[in-house]
Ligand SMILES: Nc1ncnc2c1ncn2[C@@H]1O[C@H](COP(=O)(O)OP(=O)(O)O)[C@@H](O)[C@H]1O
C-alpha cells in the first residue's frame with residue numbers, strides 16, 4: 001500500500017500538470033484575497049437582504065479575505081481529481097498501473113490517500129497566496145490582518161481539508177465518466193455553474209433552503225464559516241459541512257471504485 | 267551489462283512457472299473474441315503465440331494478466347492467477363500495447379512510477395534503459411517517441427522486476443528490420459537466462475527463428491500447438507529424374523522411403539542428399555534436381571489460419587460461422 005501510494009505521488013509530480021495547477025491556485029488565491037481585501041469594510045455594503053454585504057467584525061473580514069478564492073481553488077483540485085484517473089484511461093496507463101498493482105482496490109485507496117495529500121498541498125499553496133496578499137492589503141489599509149488569530153488558523157487548516165475533499169469528488173467523477181474531457185467539462189460545469197444556480201433557485205423556495213445547505217458549495221462555505229452570500233440562509237455547522245463534503249466524495253469515489261474493480265482494461 | 271546482475275534468485279534451483287490456459291472464453295456482447303481456448307506454455311522456453319489480426323491474442327493475454335475478465339475458463343501462471351501473485355512485477359513482466367505512456371511524462375519517469383509500486387530503485391531503472399538502448403531519449407517526454415522507442419521502453423518496463431516469465435504482445439510491431447534483429451537477439455539472450463517467454467505476433471516469420479514452441483489461434487480458437495520442429499514436420503527431399511518409379515524402387519532398396527509425385531519427381535523422407543545421389547548413381551539414373559524440401563512455415567501458417575472454418579472473421583462482412591453482428595471497427599486496434 002505504501003509503495004502504491006508513493007507510486008501515485010510520483011505519477012502526479014512527473015508531469016507538468018502539477019505546477020501549472022499550483023500556479024493557478026496561487027494566482028487565484030492571491031487575486032481574490034487582494035480584491036476582497038481592498039473591498040472589505042466594517043460597515044458593510046448595501047442592504048444584506050438585497051444581496052449586499054452585511055457589516056463584519058475584523059475577524060470575519062480576515063477570514064473572508066483569506067478564504068475568498070476557495071471557490072476557484074476547489075474547482076482546480078476538483079479538476080486534479082478528475083485528471084488523476086482520467087489521464088490514466090485516456091493514455092491507457094491504467095494497464096501498467098494494474099499490472100504493477102493487480103489488486104485494484106489497493107490502487108483506488110492509494111489514489112484516495114494521495115489525493116487527500118495533494119489537495120492539502122494545494123491548500124498550502126493557496127494559503128501562502130491568499131495570506132501573503134490578503135494580509136498585505138489589509139495592513140496597507142490599516143486594518144488588522146490577524147484579529148482572532150486562533151480561529152483564523154482553524155479556517156486555514158479547514159481550507160486544506162476542503163481542497164482535499166474536492167479532489168476526491170473529482171476522482172469519483174473521473175471514474176464514473178471514463179472520458180477524461182467529458183468528465184472534466186461535466187465536473188467543472190456542474191460545480192461552477194449548475195450547482196450554484198440550483199442553490200439559488202432552491203433558496204427562493206420555502207422548502208428549498210433546507211435542501212440547499214447540503215449542496216457541495218454551501219457545505220464548503222459552511223466548513224469555512226465564511227460569508228455565504230445569502231444573507232441569513234440556513235447553514236450547516238463546520239463539521240456537518242465537512243461530513244457532507246466527505247459523503248459526496250465517498251459516494252462518488254465509492255461507486256466509481258466499485259465499477260473500476262470490475263471494468264475491463266483494454 | 268547483463269540482466270542477470272540484479273539479485274536474480276538462482277533460477278535453476280527453482281521450478282519454472284508454467285502458463286496454463288484452460289477453456290478460456292471471452293464474449294463482448296454476442297461476439298466471441300476468445301472461444302474455449304486451452305494451451306500451456308512450458309517454462310524456460312520461448313513460445314510464439316500466433317494468429318492473424320483480430321484472432322484474440324491481445325484479449326487472451328489481457329485475461330491472463332487479469333486486466334480483462336474472462337467469461338469462462340481460467341488462466342494461471344505457475345498455478346496462480348496474476349492478481350494473486352504476491353510480487354507481480356518481480357514474477358511476471360508484461361509489455362502489452364506500445365502506446366501505454368503518458369505523453370507528458372518522460373520514459374524514465376514512467377519506469378520510476380512503476381518501480382515505486384514494486385519497491386525498485388532508480389539504479390535498476392537506469393540499468394534497464396541502458397540495456398534496451400534508450401538511456402538518453404528516456405529523459406525526454408514520451409509523447410515524441412517513435413514506435414521503436416516505445417517498444418523498447420515497454421520491454422524495459424516488463425523487465426523492471428527481473429521476472430522469470432515474460433509476456434510480450436507484438437513486440438516487433440513498428441520495429442525496423444534492424445530493430446527486429448535486435449529483438450531476436452535480445453529474446454534469445456533472455457531465454458538463455460532461463461526465462462519463460464510468451465511472445466505474440468501476427469507474422470510467423472517475425473518469430474520463426476526465435477521461438478521453440480508455437481501456439482496458433484484463429485478466430486479465438488486453438489488451431490495448432492507444438493514445437494517449431496513438429497510444425498516443420500519430418501525433413502524431406504525433392505528429386506527430379508527421368509523415371510521416378512525406377513528411382514523410387516532403387517531408393518527403397520537402399521532403405522529410403524520415397525514416393526513418386528509424377529513421372530519425373532519424387533519426394534523422399536529424410537534429408538541425406540548425399541545418399542540419395544549415390545543410390546541414383548548406382549541405379550544409373552540421372553539427377554536433374556536434388557534439394558532438401560523445407561516446409562514453408564509461412565504457407566503452412568496461412569493454410570492453418572485461412573482454412574474455411576478459420577477464415578478471418580474480421581475481414582469479411584459476417585463470416586459464415588460467426589454472426590459477427592457487432593464486430594466493432596475491425597482492424598482498428600485499440
Ligand atoms: N473491448 C472490446 N469490445 C468489443 N470487441 C473487442 C474488444 N476487444 C477486442 N475485441 C474484438 O475481439 C477480437 C480479438 O481482438 P484482439 O484480442 O485484439 O486480437 P489480436 O490481438 O489477435 O489482433 C477482435 O475482433 C476485436 O475487434
Ligand SMILES: [Mg+2]
Nearest residue numbers: 323324325436
Ligand atoms: Mg493484438
